[in-house]
Amino acid sequence: MQFVYEGYFYRYEAYAIGLACFAFGLKGQDWLFGDDSCLGPYKRSAVWATALILLLMVSFGLRGIRAMSKSATATMNIYHQHIQMARFVHNYYPNGNVAVNDIGAINYFNDVHLLDVWGLGSPQIAEAYLTGRYTPQLLQQVALEHDSDLIIIYDIWFRRRPGEIKDEIGTNWVKVATWRIPDNVVASEDTVAFYAINEVRAATLEANLRAFESELPPEVTVEVLTDYAP
Numbered sequence: 569m570q571f572v573y574e575g576y577f578y579r580y581e582a583y584a585i586g587l588a589c590f591a592f593g594l595k596g597q598d599w600l601f602g603d604d605s606c607l608g609p610y611k612r613s614a615v616w617a618t619a620l621i622l623l624l625m626v627s628f629g630l631r632g633i634r635a636m637s638k639s640a641t642a643t644m645n646i647y648h649q650h651i652q653m654a655r656f657v658h659n660y661y662p663n664g665n666v667a668v669n670d671i672g673a674i675n676y677f678n679d680v681h682l683l684d685v686w687g688l689g690s691p692q693i694a695e696a697y698l699t700g701r702y703t704p705q706l707l708q709q710v711a712l713e714h715d716s717d718l719i720i721i722y723d724i725w726f727r728r729r730p731g732e733i734k735d736e737i738g739t740n741w742v743k744v745a746t747w748r749i750p751d752n753v754v755a756s757e758d759t760v761a762f763y764a765i766n767e768v769r770a771a772t773l774e775a776n777l778r779a780f781e782s783e784l785p786p787e788v789t790v791e792v793l794t795d796y797a798p
């Protein structure tokens with residue numbers, strides 16, 4: 569695990585590396601200096617033991633340096649995108665029906681009725697994907713049944729889905745606006761899109777987004793794509 573990149577800002581391999589360090593700490597003395605030492609005749613040699621530890625530390629250190637050099641930017645990415653989405657939902661849809669494809673902060677900071685259009689938090693969507701029924705028509709139907717007040721997604725995620733979904737995701741939804749963050753290193757994508765299931769909901773969503781825009785960090789680029797303003 570030390571010599572591969574697993575993505576998502578090191579968050580998955582970090583668990584394996586941490587557990588490996590813990591296990592080595594528990595058994596390292598026996599492995600190095602016990603009766604069945606892996607170092608054989610060199611088990612008493614501090615030089616060999618030190619060399620082995622230093623070799624491991626180099627690989628840990630290189631990865632740690634890369635992660636630390638990006639940590640401040642990654643923190644701002646989360647604040648600029650995920651926290652702002654959660655704040656927007658909290659201000660305007662505190663008990664609403666919200667459809668998203670990255671459920672983290674929105675669901676953590678709010679008590680909403682969530683539809684996960686990516687499937688992680690909504691078994692109906694996950695089952696549809698696994699059985700080959702994941703289509704724009706299904707998403708439209710489920711969003712209507714959910715009576716979604718708004719939909720927040722990464723457009724590009726749906727272009728990666730197999731089949732027709734990549735070409736028709738926005739056909740039946742009204743795309744209202746996008747938010748884009750700079751210097752993205754940790755968010756899944758730099759741009760999130762806001763949709764509504766019909767024009768009535770789109771007008772409300774546009775008004776809310778325009779009202780909230782002044783509360784966004786100046787680094788966030790807003791593009792409003794509809795014009796329902798009186």
